[in-house]
Amino acid sequence: MRQALQLEERELASSEPNGSESGDMQFHLAIAEATHNSMLVELFRQSWQWRENNPMWIQLHSHLDDTHYRKEWMGDHKQILAALIKKDARAAKLAMWQHLENVKQRLLEFSNVDDIDFDGYLFDSWPLDKVNA
Template sequence: MNSKRLFQSVAEQIAQLIDEGAYPPGTRLPGERELAEKLGVSRVTIREAEIALQAVGRLEIKTGSGVYVSENKPLVGDALPSASAFEVTEARLLVESESAALAAHHISDEAIARLEILVERMRTGTPEEADEADEQFHLTIAESSNNAAMVHTIQSLWRMREEIPEVKATYQAVCIHDAESRTEEHRAVFDALKARDPAGARAAMREHFHRLLENMLEATERKALEEVQQQASQSRERFLAAAKIG
């Protein structure tokens, strides 16, 4: 569907059905299989669309119960703070490490299987597919924590990552530069969750974000050095031009 991710298009279709009254506030959505058949996509795409709609307040995913149309106003349009990539990543380190530890206690076999697919997609997919898999990996872990406050906080941090231009640009530069390490770190988190090891999941997630912060510092230093070199080159050219005129 052009450059738009399939799950985003499906999310828009579900939101339109909600707005048209097909699924009133407070009611339970049909199951993934039924929606997949109705919209002509896979169950995985339906699940991704539902997570995206929960992130903006249109749906509420209740583990063991189903997916419900939210009775609250959507979060779309909520102002985001002026935060740097370092601040967002520090917050993610603190929150998502504990989210992973909680998830290790509660995660289902279905969620484990989904995480494994997402890690493989990070390894073999295009940069766009890898980024999408990365996001769904972290949101799946958040859902598996069975903590609504934790889920909301992590969704908000992902909005900052994707919607604050400077933050998004920094993440894209770092993640593309070190894609292999990113995949390995997510695999370590997955392995700990599969083993239902809370301490291991926490440590693996913290290591992932520590590495990310280090790479951000290196990228910032490289950029600063490039700017200094560019300024020096320009100054040298002006000096040589002036010397020729003299």
């Protein structure tokens, strides 16, 4: 996970619009692999592949050429890793949920909610700024 974060930092430091997200992918994969749950690992791999080929994700991803959002999410990753290193399950859970909420909120900002094809189900939950236990 540390190596994945280092790669993510290098990728973001390059400031390339729509640059590589290998570090991001490797970080998420490392967490899945740490569970020793082969089903979860395979689910992650398939989900990531689906995401890479999904027209909705490609459209939303076009808004991420500003690395600000990716840097924010890398900060989330650092909090997750810190909690995992401390073996603090509660803090890890909260950090992971906060990361999911942060990503969800940014993607909602980029979505055209008036589009007839907009699927609001993904965003139909409490709009949380901070996840609380």
